[in-house]
Amino acid sequence: MVVNALTQQQPEAILNVTFGPDLARFVRQRNDRGLFEGRHVVSFTTGEPEYLLPLGKDAPEGWIVTGYPVTEVLDHANNAFVSAYSARYGEAPTMGSVVGHALISSIVAPIAKLGRFDTEAMADGFGNVGFETPFGPAIWRSIDHQSTMGTFVGRTTVRGNKGVMVDWKYRDDGTMLPPDAEVLKLRPAT
Numbered sequence: 001m002v003v004n005a006l007t008q009q010q011p012e013a014i015l016n017v018t019f020g021p022d023l024a025r026f027v028r029q030r031n032d033r034g035l036f037e038g039r040h041v042v043s044f045t046t047g048e049p050e051y052l053l054p055l056g057k058d059a060p061e062g063w064i065v066t067g068y069p070v071t072e073v074l075d076h077a078n079n080a081f082v083s084a085y086s087a088r089y090g091e092a093p094t095m096g097s098v099v100g101h102a103l104i105s106s107i108v109a110p111i112a113k114l115g116r117f118d119t120e121a122m123a124d125g126f127g128n129v130g131f132e133t134p135f136g137p138a139i140w141r142s143i144d145h146q147s148t149m150g151t152f153v154g155r156t157t158v159r160g161n162k163g164v165m166v167d168w169k170y171r172d173d174g175t176m177l178p179p180d181a182e183v184l185k186l187r188p189a190t
Helices: 002-009 020-033 049-058 076-089 095-114 119-125 180-186
Strands: 013-016 040-047 064-067 130-133 136-139 151-159 162-171
Touching (some): 020 049, 040 049, 040 151, 049 064, 049 162, 095 130
Parallel strands (some): 013 040, 040 064
Antiparallel strands (some): 130 136, 151 162
16 A cells, blocks of 8 residues: 555655564565666665564665665674674674663663662763763763764675675764754753
8 A cells, every 4th residue: 555655656766664473565666666767865874683584685785775785894893792792692693782882881881880770860871971882982972862872874785695784884873963052942940
């Protein structure tokens, strides 16, 4: 139904936010209806291994995506994470693995700094405390409690019957989040 409606509208570009089984069905429509032919597609999370791997040879070509190019050599922090994860679980990590690791690290670091668990101290103490992620160091910003852990942006392609990210670049959220002055305008003191 969605594919039919989009095809009838003949959009110049498509912004996709489906994932899991919905993404697989959406991607496979290109063979049946030609929805993506001659159109730019921007798709959140589609470059994550947990979504590209199940698509296999049906992975889309040339979509602009966010994700995790786990099959690429990135840097020391990521390579160490991939090696340790693969040795323990017998498979490469997914973006969910990265986020889970970063989440635990982001909780442990401020607790270690504070030395206690009471709610007020933790709420105040998380700001600007650094923590390690498989993508490198990050912090929770004090002003808005946003994490500076970034993401990869690239394009999809098929290599050896597997969907992968290519032409990717890491985007550090610390450089993309609004500056303090803008945050203060958006979140005035109450």
